[in-house]
Amino acid sequence: MNAAPRQDSGPPSLGAAVAGLYALLPSEFTAARNALAAEAGKAGDKELAKRIKALPKPSTAAWLVNLLADRRREDLDQVLELGAALREAQEDLDQKQLRRLSTERQRLLRAIVREARDLAAELDHPVSESLAAEAEQTLWAAMTDPSAADAVASGQLLRSLAASGWEEVDLDGAVADPESVPHGAGSGAGSRPASGGARAPKDKSGTADTAAARRRQAEARRAVRKAQAELEEASDGEQQAQEALDAAQRDVDESAGRRDELTDEIDELRERIRQLEREVAAVDRRSGKLERERDNARRIARSARRTAEKARQKLADAQDAADGGT
Numbered sequence: 001m002n003a004a005p006r007q008d009s010g011p012p013s014l015g016a017a018v019a020g021l022y023a024l025l026p027s028e029f030t031a032a033r034n035a036l037a038a039e040a041g042k043a044g045d046k047e048l049a050k051r052i053k054a055l056p057k058p059s060t061a062a063w064l065v066n067l068l069a070d071r072r073r074e075d076l077d078q079v080l081e082l083g084a085a086l087r088e089a090q091e092d093l094d095q096k097q098l099r100r101l102s103t104e105r106q107r108l109l110r111a112i113v114r115e116a117r118d119l120a121a122e123l124d125h126p127v128s129e130s131l132a133a134e135a136e137q138t139l140w141a142a143m144t145d146p147s148a149a150d151a152v153a154s155g156q157l158l159r160s161l162a163a164s165g166w167e168e169v170d171l172d173g174a175v176a177d178p179e180s181v182p183h184g185a186g187s188g189a190g191s192r193p194a195s196g197g198a199r200a201p202k203d204k205s206g207t208a209d210t211a212a213a214r215r216r217q218a219e220a221r222r223a224v225r226k227a228q229a230e231l232e233e234a235s236d237g238e239q240q241a242q243e244a245l246d247a248a249q250r251d252v253d254e255s256a257g258r259r260d261e262l263t264d265e266i267d268e269l270r271e272r273i274r275q276l277e278r279e280v281a282a283v284d285r286r287s288g289k290l291e292r293e294r295d296n297a298r299r300i301a302r303s304a305r306r307t308a309e310k311a312r313q314k315l316a317d318a319q320d321a322a323d324g325g326t
Contacts, residue, residue, distance in 0.1 A: 015180040017052050022156045022176060023070040025125055029057045055176050061134035062157035064116050064127055069155030071119055075112050080153060082108060083143025090166055109136050134160045145169040154181045
């Protein structure tokens with residue numbers, strides 16, 4: 001990595017010294033810090049030399065986050081902007097948006113920490129999984145608190161950070177030069193100022209007015225979101241009711257159509273029955289006539305049988321008489 005910046009016109013300012021030192025590898029930090037302090041001392045600025053000499057070396061997890069601020073600024077800004085969106089969704093109690101952004105947060109944090117580990121390995125300073133997890137927790141803390149976001153964006157973290165829900169993150173002793181941390185640099189939106197120690201005093205009347213305005217805006221946004229949700233729910237209910245009505249009407253129409261079909265079929269069957277009844281009556285009449293003709297034929301047949309029997313008997317008698325005469 002680059003050495004700490006130097007100035008030809010004299011010793012570096014504290015801000016310049018901080019900006020250069022905390023972009024260095026941990027193994028380079030102490031020697032570079034001492035060199036800058038000695039330079040300030042030779043220039044006659046004993047106070048600056050003392051302050052530079054007192055700058056602490058960052059923890060490895062903090063250095064890993066500083067590395068992102070120095071080498072992967074756009075990726076870090078993306079994380080911090082997503083944090084601002086998450087805070088707004090949390091303030092608005094937008095659960096749907098929170099779920100969507102939380103999924104994106106997990107993916108983004110894993111990706112950027114993996115990238116930081118790869119970058120550290122390229123610089124011959126690999127970090128363990130536990131330290132990478134500590135860096136990820138620091139980034140998550142920066143997403144929950146705008147002041148922590150400013151601290152992370154400054155690139156001068158001294159230690160890792162920890163989130164406690166959506167409460168303010170403890171930043172005491174977290175940055176090397178609190179006075180040089182630009183407020184709003186990493187928050188994604190105007191918010192509380194960051195510091196490494198106690199929070200900077202604020203104008204109470206201005207703060208109260210701003211806070212009241214933010215509350216009114218938040219309440220208005222929540223009212224709009226609630227009204228939108230109610231409208232969506234009512235629209236869904238209206239659509240479902242209309243669909244149910246349409247389905248019921250289709251059932252009624254189908255039932256009426258089926259009834260008409262059955263009625264027509266009944267009429268056709270009744271007409272067929274009448275036709276069959278007429279055919280039955282005709283068959284009955286013909287049967288009666290045929291039965292009468294049969295009975296008459298039977299009588300004629302019986303009479304013919306008797307006549308034939310008499311003729312056969314008469315023939316037999318005649319033959320017997322003829323045989324006896326001979």
